[in-house]
Amino acid sequence: MAFQINIDNGGTLTDVCIMSDDGVTKTKVLTTPYDLSKCFFEGLQKASEVVYGASDVKRLLEEVDLIRYSTTQGTNAICERKGPKLGLILATGAEDLPAQLAAHDAEVWAALVGDRVGFVETDALETPEAEVEIVRTINQLTAAGANRLVICFTGEGFLKAEERVKQIVLRKYPRHLLGAVPVLYASDLTVDRNPDRRAWSALINSFLHPSMEAFLFQAENRLREYRTKNPLLIFRNDGDASRVAKTVAIKTYSSGPRGGMEGVKAFSALYGFRDAVSIDVGGTTTDIGQCTEGKVAEIRRGHVEGISVSFPLCEIISAGAGGSSVFKVKDGKIVIGPDSVGALPGPACFGRGGKEATITDASLLAGLFDPASYFGGGMGLDAGRAEAAIRTNIAEPLGVDLETAVTMMADAFEAKVADELHRFTTISPDTVMMAFGGAGPLLACGVAEKAGITRVAMPAMAAVFSAYGIGACDVSQRYAVTLPENTTAALVTAREALAQKAARDMFAEGFEAGSYTVAARLVTDTTEGEVVHELAEGEGFPADLAKAGAVELEFVATKSLRQGETRSVAVTRKTRAEAAAMREVLVAGQGRTELPVYRLNGMAAGDWARGPAILEEDYFTALIPAGWTLTVSEAGDVILDREE
Structure with a gap:
């Protein structure tokens, strides 16, 4: 039996989705933050x-075809500000840059x-005094507590200057x-000439690198002990995957949520959601999202916590409100997050020592x-x-009784998520809200009501939807260089160099030349905005970009694993569902x-029921308020409609 395993590692729970010829199944385990390879x-x-x-x-690792992995650890680390202390070395003359970055x-x-x-x-890097100055600066930063350093120079000669410092430091x-x-x-990571983006990209990558490196290589080494036939594939925030050694840390940021957005895209196609x-x-x-x-909304210069970086990112906003987020009272009001109790100790009701309210x-x-x-x-x-x-x-x-406090917490949670929806998305009368993740369906209808949305979709795989969403990603490698001059000769030389690099990297991924596709494009920034020119095979430098400023050549090699989905799914009410039980609930x-x-x-396809009610699945629970009707679709998903 051919099958694949997709794993999405979250701050509290790690989701597992198993795809085989017989269908899709799932399971979950608690995340072990002290050792991610354990969970x-x-x-x-x-x-x-x-x-x-x-x-x-x-036996599983002998027979599995692919193991894909995504994580929210980078997202959580940035959200909770947990990571190494960084030192930043800049060029003299860039004294204003720290204030720009902090802004x-x-x-x-x-x-x-x-x-x-x-x-x-x-300007003095070739002098004997340069080595003394660099050593002094590094010692000054490490004495101040920095345990990792980022070097990011500005100006036309930043590549050469960073290379010279690299020689001295080594x-x-x-x-x-x-x-x-x-x-x-920074130049090892990106050739983006915007100093703010390049510096922030390097800082965020350096901040995320240690924990991601330690876990991923440990996991890959343990897989090798089982002689797994294919390497572990890391799902990235650009929607594709690559093996551990070919993945940079910043591209794991928001990779778990991006998997969810891949699922949203496929789900929308199935149901015709515009x-x-x-x-x-x-x-x-x-x-x-x-x-x-x-x-799916994606921009070439993505954002991490609202900070513009040099890499394309899906436009996903992470709000500090989850099933394990800490609730506190501040100035007489309930405040949620961004702190989380995580998997250890977890919410107080888990009985693992947690004392915070969630x-x-x-x-x-x-x-x-x-x-x-x-x-389960x-x-x-x-x-x-x-x-x-x-x-x-x-x-x-707050000076209230227990039941009032519980009701106020639910109301505050719904209001916060609804407010974040309005801040970061555009809601229209046709908007459908998809709710997934372990706690996504729980109060989804309440969130939708507060956000002015009248239709909610809960996938049957809602509890592991991000793991499900990464199941058809491609394997790719992406590159970018700045052309030294705007000529066909420079373009051909750079393109050939990147093609050779791609051939080596894709061979390391397990794909021979000819088994993957390549694409290239030129990108430049103008006063009117960004200009993108897709390059055909063998095309020379386009005349309309001849007078452009810095022009970047972007090159991507892709091994396609995706399968197109052409079917559509109907949502038809047929049989009124029978309740499995009754439960006393605080309304x-x-x-x-x-x-x-x-x-x-x-429940079967076509079964329907009206709220108020509780909907349960092995790994998620949803409150269906009065005025909402749930219907099970042909595919076993749940569609809820607000009916006045």
């Missing part, structure tokens, strides 16, 4: 139990760099010595969760601990009320 292999173990009925990781996001700048900035005289701080300092030269906004609610963040007319605790006390079936029945929930956390952190500071304005519980696993 990675626990996920593979549970996947083997799903496939074979018993744990057999060795993009003062809080992120303070967390990553702060005052750890040094300057060197680039000689003075050889890598085999314990005193070696990890250094990233405009879909998405809320992907995990443990630490709610990732928000939009897909319009079958296209929406997971509130949902348990509201009666939305059944402790016996939560997390694999985790007990402690209502007493949840009550203590909410009384201490919310009810008592705002009504107190505790008996509500019917519908279990998605026991």
Whole structure:
């Protein structure tokens, strides 16, 4: 049996999606932040139990065709400001640049760099005094607490200047010595001539690199021990994948949410949604995106926490509100996130030592969760601990009773996500909201009401939708160089060099020349905006760009693995569903009320029901308020409509 495994590693839970000839199945494990390779292999173990009925990781890894991996760890690290302390070395004369960089996001700048900035005289790099100056600057920054350095020069000669410093640093701080300092030269990462973007790209990459490197290489080495036939593929935030050794850290930022957006794009095509906004609610963040007319919003110079960087990124915004986000009272109001209790200790109701209040605790006390079936029945929930956390952190500071506090927490959560939707997407009467992630469906209808949306879609694979979405990504390698002059000769030389580099890298990915496609384009910035010229095979330098400023050649090699989806799915109400059980639930304005519980696993295509009700699946729960009707589609997904 041919099958693939997709793993999406989140801050609280790690999702596993198994795709085979027999269909799609799923499972989840708790994320182990102290050692991500542990939850990675626990996920593979549970996947083997799903496939074979018993744990057999060795057999699984012998038979699996592809293992794809995406993560929100980069997103969470930036959101929570957790990572190494960086030092930044700039050229003398660029003293205004730190203030420019801080202006993009003062809080992120303070967390990553702060005052750890040094300057060197680039005009004197060929003099004997240059080595002394560079050593002095590095020692000054490391003494100030920097444990990784970024070197980013500006001006026409930045490439040559950074190369000269690289030679000096390698000689003075050889890598085999314990005193070696990890250094990233911005020009090794990007040739973008915009100093702000290039510096921020290098800083963010350096910030994310240590944790990603440690985990991914450890995971890959363990896979090699099992003699896995294909390398681990890392899903990137550009929508494609590559092996670990060919992936840079910044391209793992928001890769998990980008997987979800690939799923949104496919789902929209199936159902004919022309405009879909998405809320992907995990443990630490709610990732928000939009897909319009079958296209996911992506820009060539993407944004990380609102900071413009040199790489194309899908326009996904991560709000600090998830199932494990910490609720506090500040100035008499409930404040959510950005701190998260993560998987350890987790929400108070997990019974692992957590004492902070989360929406997971509130949902348990509201009666939305059944402790016996939560997390597929694999985790007990402690209502007493949840009550203590909410009384201490919310009810008592606000001077309200427990049930009022629980209701206020749900209302605050819905309002925050709805506000973020309005901030970062455009909502029209035709907009459909897709809700996924482990906590996405939970209060989705309430979020939609507050956002003015009347239709919500919950995929059957909602709980692992990002893992599901990465299942058809291509393998690619992307390159960019600045042409030394605007001539055909310079273009041909650069294109041939990149083609050779692509051939080596794609061979390392396991693909021979001729088995993948290549494409090239020229990009330049003008006063009217960005100009892009797609290059045909053998085409010379275009005459209309002859007088342009700096022109970049972008080159991509792609091995296509995607399969086009041409079918469409109908949503038709046929049979009124029968409730599987009744449950006492705290309903705002009504107190505790008996509500019917519908279990998605026991419902057929065409089954429908009206709220108020609870909808359950092994790994997600949804509150269906009054005025909403749910219908199970032909594909087993859930479509909810607001009916006045």
